[in-house]
Amino acid sequence: MEENEGKYILDQQVGYLLRLANQRHSSLFQNVIPLGLTPTQFAALVRLADLGECSQNELGRRTAMDVATIKGVIERLRKKGLVEVNSDPNDKRRTILSIPDKKIEIVPDLHDAGRQISDLTLSPLTTSERNTLLRLLKKLG
Numbered sequence: 001m002e003e004n005e006g007k008y009i010l011d012q013q014v015g016y017l018l019r020l021a022n023q024r025h026s027s028l029f030q031n032v033i034p035l036g037l038t039p040t041q042f043a044a045l046v047r048l049a050d051l052g053e054c055s056q057n058e059l060g061r062r063t064a065m066d067v068a069t070i071k072g073v074i075e076r077l078r079k080k081g082l083v084e085v086n087s088d089p090n091d092k093r094r095t096i097l098s099i100p101d102k103k104i105e106i107v108p109d110l111h112d113a114g115r116q117i118s119d120l121t122l123s124p125l126t127t128s129e130r131n132t133l134l135r136l137l138k139k140l141g
Contacts, residue, residue: 025121032117044073049107053098
């Protein structure tokens with residue numbers, strides 16, 4: 001019988017290993033991302049740029065954020081002048097989000113920063129290992 005068989009070893013646990021990888025990614029993110037954006041703000045802004053405009057609820061769904069989280073994220077982005085919040089002309093109860101025209105030029109910089117962060121995070125891996133990791137993480141999501 002192998003010595004560690006059946007034994008709980010923290011260094012071999014998925015949650016622990018994912019947390020270590022996330023800590024690495026978060027540290028790199030803080031050093032690269034412009035405008036002092038948090039990861040959730042970054043995700044919301046990039047997704048909103050992809051969509052052009054959408055409701056707050058839709059953006060929350062498309063970024064895997066619950067109602068309370070996306071509300072706070074949008075409020076902070078609005079205060080930074082990065083998101084406009086307007087009433088839907090067809091439904092006054094609904095808000096439509098968009099990136100202001102004068103801020104849309106930051107989107108390519110966000111994409112570049114996102115690519116750089118991903119490259120730095122994955123730098124210890126070969127191209128094949130990167131592809132495998134990303135494929136497996138998509139399966140878990």
